[in-house]
Amino acid sequence: MKRSLGNEGFVPIKEILEGKHTDVEVNIRGWIHRTRDIGNMAFLNVRDPSGVVQATFVKDEFDEDKFKAIKDLLVESSLKVKGKVKEDERAPGGYEIAAADAEIVHASEDFPIHKDQSVEHLLDNRHLWMRSTEMRDILNVRSTVFGAIHDYFRTEGYKEFQSPILTPLACEGGATLFPVDYFDEEVYLTQSWQLYAEAAIFGLGDIYTIAPSFRAEKSRTPRHLTEYWHAEVEGLWHELDDIIALGEGLVLHVVDKVLEQNEEELERLDVDLDYLKRLEAPFPIITYDEAVSKLKKEGMNVEYGEDFGVPEEKKLTSLFEKPVFVTHYPKEIKAFYMKRDEKDDSKVLGYDLMVPHVGELIGGSVRETDVDSMIRRLKEGGEDPSIYEWFLDTRRYGSVPHAGYGLGVERVIMWLCNLDHIRDAIPFPSTPNRCRP
RNA sequence: GCCGUCGUAGCUUAAAGGCAGAGCACUCGGCUGUUAACCGAGCGGUUGGCGGUUCGAAUCCGCCCGACGGCGCCA
Known part of the structure; x- marks a missing residue:
């Protein structure tokens, strides 16, 4: 019997970007690459070792505290996201996850690396x-x-x-x-x-x-x-x-x-x-x-x-x-x-x-x-x-x-x-x- | 070992002897499709360290520390 590598139930983000899970509900887990919050919606770009995909969160679909906790997460926080994969040309990479639920694994502190980076700092x-x-x-x-x-x-x-x-x-x-x-x-x-x-x-x-x-x-x-x-x-x-x-x-x-x-x-x-x-x-x-x-x-x-x-x-x-x-x-x-x-x-x-x-x-x-x-x-x-x-x-x-x-x-x-x-x-x-x- | 450049807010930087300023990040508020979003406000500084010149030093001089770039040597 093949030994489980502990990935059951989670799909690599790369597969989503390859169109392998379109219109299917999936679970992913990884780290926040970037976030954008526009009031009644939040966009979280989630990275795992295989790639980056955007997850969308609609405020009305979550209770207030949960939505706030998610949209306030800092870059590099780790989390799990469940949701349906949708093809959408507005999403980077052409696919996104309409999040139905998310579990915060660890809320990151302010990550020291941002867009401006010197050789020494890196x-x-x-x-x-x-x-x-x-x-x-x-x-x-x-x-x-x-x-x-x-x-x-x-x-x-x-x-x-x-x-x-x-x-x-x-x-x-x-x-x-x-x-x-x-x-x-x-x-x-x-x-x-x-x-x-x-x-x-x-x-x-x-x-x-x-x-x-x-x-x-x-x-x-x-x-x-x-x-x-x-x-x-x-x-x-x-x-x-x-x-x-x-x-x-x-x-x-x-x-x-x-x-x-x-x-x-x-x-x-x-x-x-x-x-x-x-x-x-x-x-x-x-x-x-x-x-x-x-x-x-x-x-x-x-x-x-x-x-x-x-x-x-x-x-x-x-x-x-x-x-x-x-x-x-x-x-x-x-x-x-x-x-x-x-x-x-x-x-x-x-x-x-x-x-x-x-x-x-x-x-x-x-x-x-x-x-x-x-x-x-x-x-x-x-x-x-x-x-x-x-x-x-x-x-x-x-x-x-x-x-x-x-x-x-x-x-x-x-x-x-x-x-x-x-x-x-x-x-x-x-x-x-x-x-x- | 040699030559050179640079150290200012968490990060990237402005100020060439006269009030240390900005962008990003972060915090608070706003926004129903963002694309390293946008708008408003706030927090954040012993200008790498020590000494000197000067009425006055981030700025000029000396020493020290640290980093980066190049040469030499090597894979």
């Missing part, structure tokens, strides 16, 4: 702003994105593996770690699942995760969070081509799923649906060297050997119709765990996948398998290799070729939803200046 009241159509739409897309990432990797045969959040290890450089007091010992919030994943593949094989990562970088930009969700994958015997195909496949699968399940939301968010619908394999692949000469040809002043900044990224992504893979970066500007290219020792076997407006979506690489060169790179980076002892063991006992990548889930959501700022891609964002609510 962030301070994020717990209330989540009720807005805009936040609901984004969070619906977000839910699809998370589901699609799980689908994709599982369908491709990758197992889900979890790494610790508390860790003594740095992964991307010690300066950007959040320290945690672990019974008088200093440990950190994880920056990445990767190092633990590289130990796990020896037993499990191909694996993935979606987990929070933490960066203590004081990056004041529209594309950085200090706490973000990181989709990472590590594949045994994988080469650069494999993780390029795996990155492309994941992004396309996520785009397909969101187009399938959230077209309505994307339209309300003013997303260019045609751009998303046009995306298909293969994405262009260029090397770092090619990227530099393209940028120079476009008149940009790029220093060879430097990583790309925001203006370079903007220019580069604007040259392509699709997301673009940039491969073979100089080793100096990439992490210690990336494998050198045998054909050109100055480059690493890694890539960034870049999209317009957001920049890097994915960073991936083939991993260095030789313990000595890894120790050398750590020392060059000013790190103490002794902290990495257990990790170095993965290169001492049957070291094997492998590769993987990390994808910033909020960056994908920002890209898909055409958001101005990444903080709107996560329900409760943490940025350098804000970790509340």
Whole structure:
């Protein structure tokens, strides 16, 4: 027997707007979106998670106290309404409920969010702003994105593996770690699942995760969070081509799923649906060297050997119709765990996948398998290799070729939803200046 | 870490050295089809904090606090 979800007797407002209950008496429940009182009639727009519908209350049909109590309700009061659905062109959405009865669940206090809203005020009241159509739409897309990432990797045969959040290890450089007091010992919030994943593949094989990562970088930009969700994958015997195909496949699968399940939301968010619908394999692949000469040809002043900044990224992504893979970066500007290219020792076997407006979506690489060169790179980076002892063991006992990548889930959501700022891609964002609510 | 902008009523804002004002919200009253209704009245201020200049400071100066925007770094 199917378990009841507690919705018997109540219809989702969306169904009313779809004409499924016209001329039938229904019960709805939700919150007051807006009210208007014109003396002998009151109009209450009622919202639930599926939509907003207008309910009309005629004074003569209620006793005086009840009518007053209903018309005096403030925005965001919760209530149940019973009444007959009528098609009426005067109603927003074309349908309304002629209320026969209503039960006040909770009469709201004066709601702090009105029509005039600053960014700061909405962030301070994020717990209330989540009720807005805009936040609901984004969070619906977000839910699809998370589901699609799980689908994709599982369908491709990758197992889900979890790494610790508390860790003594740095992964991307010690300066950007959040320290945690672990019974008088200093440990950190994880920056990445990767190092633990590289130990796990020896037993499990191909694996993935979606987990929070933490960066203590004081990056004041529209594309950085200090706490973000990181989709990472590590594949045994994988080469650069494999993780390029795996990155492309994941992004396309996520785009397909969101187009399938959230077209309505994307339209309300003013997303260019045609751009998303046009995306298909293969994405262009260029090397770092090619990227530099393209940028120079476009008149940009790029220093060879430097990583790309925001203006370079903007220019580069604007040259392509699709997301673009940039491969073979100089080793100096990439992490210690990336494998050198045998054909050109100055480059690493890694890539960034870049999209317009957001920049890097994915960073991936083939991993260095030789313990000595890894120790050398750590020392060059000013790190103490002794902290990495257990990790170095993965290169001492049957070291094997492998590769993987990390994808910033909020960056994908920002890209898909055409958001101005990444903080709107996560329900409760943490940025350098804000970790509340 | 660097550069910049801004803090005035619950919210959004006006007042560029001379009486702190408005719109929205809220409260009260009116209105038989409203569309973020409309009409009338009312409530609401230590102008972010501390100090300075001045007869007089929201306004000028200094320090502090907070937020936002951009760069760098990253996913």
